[in-house]
Amino acid sequence: MTALPQERRVVTAIPGPKSQELQARRTAAVAGGVGSVLPVFTTRAGGGIIEDVDGNRLIDFGSGIAVTSVGSSAEAVVRRASAQLADFTHTCFMVTPYEGYVEVCELLAELTPGDHAKKSALFNSGAEAVENAVKIARAYTKRQAVVVFDHGYHGRTNLTMGMTAKNMPYKNGFGPFAPEIYRVPVAYGYRWPTGPDNAGAEASAQAIDMINKQVGAENVAAIIIEPVLGEGGFIEPAKGFLPAIAQFAKDNGIVFVADEIQSGFCRTGQWFASEDEGIVPDLITTAKGIAGGLPLAAVTGRAEIMDAPHSGGLGGTYGGNPVACAAALGAIETMKELDLNAKAKRIEEVMKARLAAIQEKYDIVGDIRGRGAMIAIELVQSGTKDPNPAATAALAKACHAEGLLVLTCGTYGNVLRFLPPLVIGEDLLTEGLDILEQAFAGI
Structure with a gap:
């Protein structure tokens, strides 16, 4: 090892x-x-x-x-990344593609929740993945509003700072932030006023009521939540909360996005934390644990949603770098073998x-x-x-x-x-x- x-x-x-x-x-x-x-x-x-x-x-x-x-x-990460490093470090997938990127996307389709047809796009960081999930959801729904949650963390870019709940150190002095972001309550059981047993039902009802009244469900492109909220305090939303929010999204043509950047890839004892209550996200964002320490991130989701942006609308010079893709293949190999x-x-x-x-x-x-x-x-x-x-x-x-x-x-x-x-x-x-x-x- x-x-x-x-x-x-x-x-x-x-x-x-x-x-x-x-x-x-x-x-x-x-x-x-x-x-x-x-x-x-x-x-x-x-x-x-x-x-x-x-x-x-x-x-x-x-x-x-x-x-x-x-x-x-990890041996498999070092072995695969070293071999790729010797072959080539970069071509830009948008210029001349390579198999490693495709193979990572195939594994993401296999490992993420749900048996529907899936596609992925690869990026460099978690914040990039979240930002692109919003782009994809807006392209698919032709809507603009994005709903996020108290105690959520989604990154340090302008859009994802606006989506992040905590001011210090992430947001203070860095505004103005991107518009059309709306924050609603989350079922924080330990601090819920009527106790953890009521948090799931009450918080989901409050959140849905706020979306309907303050935003209008017909204006919402995406609802984005961490299945276990990371920077906000490792908050597990009380049981019933995530299924209720996911169902509301489904009923109203809203793209439900699970931000699994911190909770994904075996971290919670399942490949993805969404699996705990049987949630099947429309889109799932991943990074952190995906590549054994090399910079890689992904958005994976329903093929018809992922294909909504026009050709050339998604990408980035380093997105899905070949060495990082090789490392991801080694990391996933290790996760399976061990x-x-x-x-x-x-x-x-x-x-x-x-x-x-x-x-x-x-x-x-x-x-x-x-x-x-x-x-x-x-x-x-x-x-x-x-x-x-x-x-x-x-x-x-x-x-x-x-x-x-x-x-x-x-x-x-x-x-x-x-x-x-x-x-x-x-x-x-x-x-x-x-x-x-x-x-x-x-x-």
Whole structure:
């Protein structure tokens, strides 16, 4: 799998002296608007470990934000991408095409929900995929309005910033944003006023009512939602919510788009999170986990919808780069061979058991949620549901100091999210959870 020893090693302060030297160079040369969770500079990564320039080895509970699900140096990804790199790096698919792009599209048709005829178009990033899904939906429906949801995240381009719910750091000072974007409630069970059991029915009714009254269903081109909301806090919409919204879309000729950029490719224990409630999206956007760390994204959907834009209306110079396509073929090969859906389910089993034990001891853990290897805890003030971003930041800092890379998220900045590579060893997973538990004891 990887030659990198699969064991945590902390030999300096984190970040160490060499990372600090590089950080000084970075500060002088890299734009200040580009942040980092932890300024340790990586030299090698693979399996469940990241090794830095000082020789520290960190347990990876981030996967480069759900990208390196197969590990950061998976054999099949390296083998296929290296072979392609030796043959040619680029022709532009819109100039002279190549088989790898076609093969990726064939696999996407096979793996995504639904047995209808499907086609795909390949791009570079998740935001590009979402933006093109909107273009395709508008071309197909001849409508303009786009409906998105509270706590949603869809990217950093102008259109996708407008679709994203959270102001800081994604939107603040960057407007004006694209028009014809409308935001409606989502079934956030933990924070729903009448409780999680009512959230699915009540939130879907509210959302549909708002669409009908404020937008007009006949004006809506697309409804776009993450089946598990990522940056917003790993929110699983309460049961019944997604089916109701998908049915409303179907009844009104609206293109239903599942943004599976963070939740796709075995991350939740299924190929795609939509499968949990049997949702069959009209279009599905993918990126992150698709290509083992190389930049690739896709829009996949019903053939008649995908074919709505005129020839030449979709594309981009690097979209579906041949090396990235080869990496995707290697990543999907790895997912199938190692049954990474089963691995994700096992990670959930281990993590949720440990996190439940932590919740028993510490009442600042308000909620444990997520599926597969997409798990989160929401931190609150003791005895309330008031968000506790200070504790969240303190826990992340304590974990980092001990060589465990964890990420935070959430509209209120109070969610610790766990995205370990699906190939992580169970010993590393357990050790990482030990570090997390120690961090709780120290705050």
